[in-house]
Amino acid sequence: MWESNGPAVGALGALPTLAAAGALVWAVARPRAEVRQRLGRLALPATVCAVLSLVTSFTLPAAGVHAVWKLAEAFVLLLLLAAVTRWSPLRALRPALPTTALAVVLWPLPLVTGESVLEGIGIVAFWLLPVAAAVAAGAYPRRQERRRRHAVAEARSAQRLQLSRDLHDFVAHDISGIVVQAQAARFVAATDPSQAMLALERIEKAGLNALASMDRTVRMLHGPEAHAAEPLPGLSRLPSLVADFTSAGTTEVRLDMPPRAAEALSREAGAAAYRIIVEALTNIRRHSPDAPRATVALIPTATTVEIRVTNERGTRPVPPRRRASRGGLGLPALAEHARSLGGTLSAGPYGDGGWRLTAVLPAALLEETP
Numbered sequence: 001m002w003e004s005n006g007p008a009v010g011a012l013g014a015l016p017t018l019a020a021a022g023a024l025v026w027a028v029a030r031p032r033a034e035v036r037q038r039l040g041r042l043a044l045p046a047t048v049c050a051v052l053s054l055v056t057s058f059t060l061p062a063a064g065v066h067a068v069w070k071l072a073e074a075f076v077l078l079l080l081l082a083a084v085t086r087w088s089p090l091r092a093l094r095p096a097l098p099t100t101a102l103a104v105v106l107w108p109l110p111l112v113t114g115e116s117v118l119e120g121i122g123i124v125a126f127w128l129l130p131v132a133a134a135v136a137a138g139a140y141p142r143r144q145e146r147r148r149r150h151a152v153a154e155a156r157s158a159q160r161l162q163l164s165r166d167l168h169d170f171v172a173h174d175i176s177g178i179v180v181q182a183q184a185a186r187f188v189a190a191t192d193p194s195q196a197m198l199a200l201e202r203i204e205k206a207g208l209n210a211l212a213s214m215d216r217t218v219r220m221l222h223g224p225e226a227h228a229a230e231p232l233p234g235l236s237r238l239p240s241l242v243a244d245f246t247s248a249g250t251t252e253v254r255l256d257m258p259p260r261a262a263e264a265l266s267r268e269a270g271a272a273a274y275r276i277i278v279e280a281l282t283n284i285r286r287h288s289p290d291a292p293r294a295t296v297a298l299i300p301t302a303t304t305v306e307i308r309v310t311n312e313r314g315t316r317p318v319p320p321r322r323r324a325s326r327g328g329l330g331l332p333a334l335a336e337h338a339r340s341l342g343g344t345l346s347a348g349p350y351g352d353g354g355w356r357l358t359a360v361l362p363a364a365l366l367e368e369t370p
Helices: 003-028 032-039 043-059 067-087 090-106 117-188 193-221 224-229 235-248 259-264 267-287 320-324 330-340
Strands: 252-256 293-300 304-311 344-350 354-362
Touching (some): 003 032, 003 043, 003 067, 032 067, 067 090, 067 117, 090 117, 117 193, 117 235, 117 267, 193 235, 235 252, 235 267, 235 293, 267 293, 267 304, 267 330, 267 354, 330 344, 330 354
Parallel strands (some): 252 293
Antiparallel strands (some): 293 304, 304 354, 344 354
């Protein structure tokens, strides 16, 4: 039957080649914006073409199938294999990849007669090489794109974390100061207008600081160059921070910072130390606003700088709504940042109802000269 229909057999033998070439033309002969979408839908056509190839290879008589067609068929299937590996989703890739690879490596076997099993294995192994090359040609750019997307996602996550830290550490500190000053001004406005005016001046200063922090955050969003041009505050701003905190509330803060402590810390560690102290003072203002005294001490050693922020117990109980609040992620985030620098951070009750935050950051002090 097959021998009496030679042209029909030849047409059937060419069918997989034409189908595979048609699938590639269907994918690429489109506007550029649609090419990638269609390349991602080649898994099913590739599977169908591979099945046609296997059927025609092992059901049609070898004499009726021209070897040139089968060779062209293998070449087009290899192109489909590379495109499917590069663009198709993993779920569609699982059936398409082994079926297409099998069609490529098995096509010569029906055309070879009288060969031993070892020679057949050698032929299959030979055709595995272009299959592996096609898979590698599609898998490498796919892997690179996945790594690029992962890097972009990590960069965005790091930027969001930096934004949240800036907003929490600096803006929240200034806003809490505004709230305290507004409350104080409300009570003294009727009896002592001069004190109310001083409170308004402090509110203005804290508002300007909050706006400056917001501006720095917005500039950071516009690119790394703008952010790098203005480094975060360091220990050089600590005296003004303590002075502003003392003047804004009822808590008197004493700063004990030897010159060696500031010199010992790197710029990154100094910025982290400043953040830690800001967070500690903000927590004092939130949870113990009427504490009479607090101490900020930096204690340098041979290899570290220890930061201690201690406050006494307030004279009034914390309001229920404030006591029930769990606060933000300031201390956990700062503890993680301290660990990333090789240090530690802890906080807990101290003395008779007070609170102490302790952080230890690595330092490399210069040897003192006689």
